[in-house]
Amino acid sequence: MIKNDLFLRALKGETVNRPPVWMMRQAGRYLPEFMAIREKYDFFTRCRTPELASEITVQPIRRYGMDAAILFSDILVIPQAMNIEVQMKPNFGPYLPNPVRTSDDVERVCIPDVTVELDYVYKAIEATKELLNNDIPLIGFAGSPWTILCYCVQGQGSKTFDKAKAFCFTNPIAAHTLLQKITDTTIAYLKEKVKAGCNALQIFDSWGGMLSPTDYQEFSWRYINQIIEALKDDAPVIAFGKGCWFALHTMAQSNASALGIDWTCSARNARYLTGGNMTLQGNFDPARLLSPPMEIKKMVTQMINEFGKDKYIVNLGHGILPNVPLDNAKAFIDAVKEYNA
Amino acid sequence: MIKNDLFLRALKGETVNRPPVWMMRQAGRYLPEFMAIREKYDFFTRCRTPELASEITVQPIRRYGMDAAILFSDILVIPQAMNIEVQMKPNFGPYLPNPVRTSDDVERVCIPDVTVELDYVYKAIEATKELLNNDIPLIGFAGSPWTILCYCVQGQGSKTFDKAKAFCFTNPIAAHTLLQKITDTTIAYLKEKVKAGCNALQIFDSWGGMLSPTDYQEFSWRYINQIIEALKDDAPVIAFGKGCWFALHTMAQSNASALGIDWTCSARNARYLTGGNMTLQGNFDPARLLSPPMEIKKMVTQMINEFGKDKYIVNLGHGILPNVPLDNAKAFIDAVKEYNA
Numbered sequence: 002m003i004k005n006d007l008f009l010r011a012l013k014g015e016t017v018n019r020p021p022v023w024m025m026r027q028a029g030r031y032l033p034e035f036m037a038i039r040e041k042y043d044f045f046t047r048c049r050t051p052e053l054a055s056e057i058t059v060q061p062i063r064r065y066g067m068d069a070a071i072l073f074s075d076i077l078v079i080p081q082a083m084n085i086e087v088q089m090k091p092n093f094g095p096y097l098p099n100p101v102r103t104s105d106d107v108e109r110v111c112i113p114d115v116t117v118e119l120d121y122v123y124k125a126i127e128a129t130k131e132l133l134n135n136d137i138p139l140i141g142f143a144g145s146p147w148t149i150l151c152y153c154v155q156g157q158g159s160k161t162f163d164k165a166k167a168f169c170f171t172n173p174i175a176a177h178t179l180l181q182k183i184t185d186t187t188i189a190y191l192k193e194k195v196k197a198g199c200n201a202l203q204i205f206d207s208w209g210g211m212l213s214p215t216d217y218q219e220f221s222w223r224y225i226n227q228i229i230e231a232l233k234d235d236a237p238v239i240a241f242g243k244g245c246w247f248a249l250h251t252m253a254q255s256n257a258s259a260l261g262i263d264w265t266c267s268a269r270n271a272r273y274l275t276g277g278n279m280t281l282q283g284n285f286d287p288a289r290l291l292s293p294p295m296e297i298k299k300m301v302t303q304m305i306n307e308f309g310k311d312k313y314i315v316n317l318g319h320g321i322l323p324n325v326p327l328d329n330a331k332a333f334i335d336a337v338k339e340y341n342a
Numbered sequence: 343m344i345k346n347d348l349f350l351r352a353l354k355g356e357t358v359n360r361p362p363v364w365m366m367r368q369a370g371r372y373l374p375e376f377m378a379i380r381e382k383y384d385f386f387t388r389c390r391t392p393e394l395a396s397e398i399t400v401q402p403i404r405r406y407g408m409d410a411a412i413l414f415s416d417i418l419v420i421p422q423a424m425n426i427e428v429q430m431k432p433n434f435g436p437y438l439p440n441p442v443r444t445s446d447d448v449e450r451v452c453i454p455d456v457t458v459e460l461d462y463v464y465k466a467i468e469a470t471k472e473l474l475n476n477d478i479p480l481i482g483f484a485g486s487p488w489t490i491l492c493y494c495v496q497g498q499g500s501k502t503f504d505k506a507k508a509f510c511f512t513n514p515i516a517a518h519t520l521l522q523k524i525t526d527t528t529i530a531y532l533k534e535k536v537k538a539g540c541n542a543l544q545i546f547d548s549w550g551g552m553l554s555p556t557d558y559q560e561f562s563w564r565y566i567n568q569i570i571e572a573l574k575d576d577a578p579v580i581a582f583g584k585g586c587w588f589a590l591h592t593m594a595q596s597n598a599s600a601l602g603i604d605w606t607c608s609a610r611n612a613r614y615l616t617g618g619n620m621t622l623q624g625n626f627d628p629a630r631l632l633s634p635p636m637e638i639k640k641m642v643t644q645m646i647n648e649f650g651k652d653k654y655i656v657n658l659g660h661g662i663l664p665n666v667p668l669d670n671a672k673a674f675i676d677a678v679k680e681y682n683a
Contacts, residue, residue: 152420160501163663166629213605213627246587247606264554265588289506323502 003200004136007068011314012201012237012258014280018304020205020313021068022337023140024330025241026320027061028073030084031330034060044089048074049121055128062137064327065334069138069201072194076144076205079186080153082118084111093157100156102168104175110153112182115190122190123197130198141199141260143191143228145206146183147221153179162211166202169220176220184224195235203239203261204228210244210263219250229257243319249274264289264318268307282314285333290317290325294332301336310342344541346478349410352655353542353578353599353622361646361654362409363678364481365671366582367661369414372671375401377543385430389415390462396469399439403478405668406675410479410542413470413535415463417485417546420527421494424460425452434498441497443509445516451494453523455530463531464538471539482540484532484569486547486583487524488562494520503552510561517561525565529572536576544580544602551585551604558589570598581622584660590615605630605659609648623655626674629657630664635673642677649681 008021012037029035034059038047047053050286057073058113077087077095088096101107113119120299152158154165170175191202209221221242229238240252241261252260253275262271262283271281285304290297315337321330344350349362370376376398379388388394398414418428418436429437454460470480494501495506510517532543550562562583570579574597581593582602593601594616603612603624612622625643628661631638646656656678662671 032624033504149637158501160499161629161663163629163632163665166627167632167665170630170633210606213630214608215609216627216630244585244606247611261648265551265585267555267588270555270588286507286557288504289554289557291504292511322502324504324508 003135003138005068008138009200009237010313011280011312012239014156014312014313016304018261018310019337019340020308020315021070021309022315022331023067023069024317024321025071025152027067027071028057029321030323031321031325032060032064032141032325033115033327034064039085044075048078051121051124051128051202054125055132058125058129058139059132062133066338067137067334069140070129070133071140072122072129072199073201074122074125074142076142076149077152078119078122079143079149079183079190082113082115082190083186084109084113085153085184087152095152095157097152097156100164101153101179102164104172105176107165107182108180110179110182112186115186115193119190123193125200126194126197136202139198139208140201140203141191142203142205143187144179145204145209145221146187146224146228148188148206148208148339149183150176150220151211162208166211169216170335175224180220180224184227191228191232192235199236201237201239202232202243206240206242206245209242214247217245218251221249222251229235229255241282246270246274250276253279259314261316262318268304272308274330278312280312280314281308282284282316284318287317287319287322287325290321290329290333292329292333294328297329297332300337301333302340303339305340310340344476344479346409349479349550349655350541350578352621352653353580355653360681360683361649361651361656363656363675364408364410364412364558365402365413365658365662365674368408369411370662371664372662372666372668373401373405374668375405385416385562389419389466391464392462392469396473399466399470399480400473400625403474406672408478408675409472410481411470412481412483412544413463413467413540415466415483416532416642417483417490418493419460419463419489420484420524420531423454423456423531424523425450425454425525426494428493436493436498438493438497441505442520443496443505444518445513448516448520448523451520451523453527456527456534460531460534466532467535467538467540467571475632479541480539481542482532482535482542483546484528486545486550486562487521487528487569488553489547489549489563490524490528491517491520491561492549492552503549507552510557521561521565525568529569532569532573535578536573540577542578542591542599543573544582545587547581547583550589555588559592563589563592567596570596582623587611587615591617594620597629600655602657603659609645613649619653621653621655622649623657625659626657628658628660628663628666631662631670631674633670635669638670638673639677642674642680646678646681651681
């Protein structure tokens with residue numbers, strides 16, 4: 002049904018001629034065609050207008066021909082749907098004017114009817130599927146409950162998310178109540194995304210690496226695993242925890258179809274920590290896309306050799322940076338397509 | 343000569359009744375007596391006035407009785423001495439108005455006569471030694487050359503230090519010239535610090551964890567190791583790389599007397615990665631000091647049990663947070679002093 006199913010086959014662990022490739026944040030600010038839309042429409046208008054979200058989603062595919070598209074959206078549509086106000090401030094990032102700080106605040110957080118509140122996402126998926134014409138698979142995504150809690154409690158981005166951690170460590174009961182509400186909402190949301198046409202799912206745990214191994218199990222992995230268990234029969238699930246090398250062994254025991262790896266974990270370490278038999282995705286340092294294109298190509302080839310071409314999805318170790326030249330992004334994608342085992 | 347030499351004995355790997363304890367940033371904003379001085383004098387006045395720097399250094403010792411003091415200063419006194427302007431902006435952090443961005447900029451960076459330019463630091467050490475009265479050892483410190491480069495090039499703090507990395511990846515020759523200049527200055531500076539009375543040294547590589555394992559070896563560890571080799575006969579050197587778990591194996595082959603560990607690396611992993619025979623220092627999550635005091639004490643005892651009481655220095659995994667209650671810091675220190683093997 003999907004013409005280029007390289008990505009889905011890698012998720013199943015099948016033997017392939019070359020690994021599939023896509024880039025986290027591939028529909029992003031390094032693309033002039035994205036910037037043109039960004040100048041006209043604010044962030045949430047872009048997310049909520051199916052014509053815009055779908056157009057943005059396919060822009061990088063048209064230019065570079067990645068093996069998978071990922072729906073343009075944001076992890077913070079979830080707290081928004083849960084009746085927590087989220088603003089996207091220019092030159093600042095997400096801002097939540099009424100952060101969750103007490104047990105009462107947690108009580109007031111609602112579990113929404115995601116079929117109603119996030120209707121615009123499924124419409125964007127349908128519009129994207131039409132544009133993609135079954136050429137490649139479409140990935141849907143959500144933030145991990147811990148990462149969503151980080152924003153809900155801190156109220157904005159942070160280097161340490163100290164307020165979010167303080168909340169969990171001083172009021173663990175309220176924290177777990179909030180995490181469960183986010184988890185339940187996320188599960189319902191992702192099920193609808195698959196129904197609308199997503200072929201695979203990715204959970205982004207951007208701030209899992211802020212936690213100690215013990216706290217990670219308690220406040221993050223437990224909930225990610227609930228999501229994986231609930232979705233495993235709907236679509237393949239990729240779990241990506243930035244800085245979560247210490248949990249890879251546990252994550253590899255789960256029903257995730259693949260694990261995302263950041264660039265601080267070498268291919269050898271990643272294969273060792275995950276038992277050598279799991280599909281892995283990553284892990285090019287986004288800042289290394291600032292190297293000259295010829296050097297990028299060499300490093301990508303070496304990366305594929307180190308991970309091995311099978312059970313592997315080429316990607317960055319985090320989102321692409323806005324200042325990456327177009328030719329450098331092209332070198333990254335082309336190096337994978339030109340790969341000869 | 344030093345009455346309580348627990349810290350120095352742990353650095354030598356000797357058997358002790360309990361491990362020594364200190365806290366990174368122990369002379370800091372969580373202390374009301376520190377805040378009183380901070381209200382009257384700006385950052386660099388506090389660093390440059392021996393009476394103030396020494397008073398601030400001993401404040402936490404008076405209150406809690408740690409087993410080591412660490413001189414109040416800043417890693418950015420090095421670029422300042424190298425003729426790069428450094429400002430400390432309130433509510434913003436370090437700001438370098440003329441960042442290093444080109445080969446010409448690197449050429450203009452000078453290697454200073456540290457005996458002249460950083461004279462105020464040695465005077466602060468002498469004043470501190472008098473206040474300490476040989477009760478406990480005094481630690482001197484410096485940033486790693488990579489971490490100093492991060493600020494020199496980026497010009498301010500950053501979540502990704504993308505400009506610093508771009509500089510290294512697009513102009514590696516200039517980057518290595520700058521790193522070598524910083525290294526040479528740091529070695530001369532640390533030798534003077536030992537002459538002035540420091541009993542041990544710590545290298546802070548706060549941003550080493552931003553680099554891939556390969557880039558870390560090239561842009562960070564190579565220079566840290568030069569410093570260790572140059573200082574190993576002057577004083578014991580502790581190397582602390584935040585997020586640098588992936589390099590612990592290499593670091594353990596060096597002549598460092600101890601390695602700092604952050605809280606994402608469990609005691610078991612840290613012992614395994616360093617070969618089980620190295621003195622380790624760390625690794626309590628600073629945000630866990632926001633837990634109730636009784637819980638802190640339990641967690642500290644468990645941490646000591648996991649690292650083992652020998653070849654171990656109790657510390658946080660990064661600097662203490664400004665919002666930690668005094669009783670919680672006390673619980674951390676007391677738990678170590680009350681430890682019974």
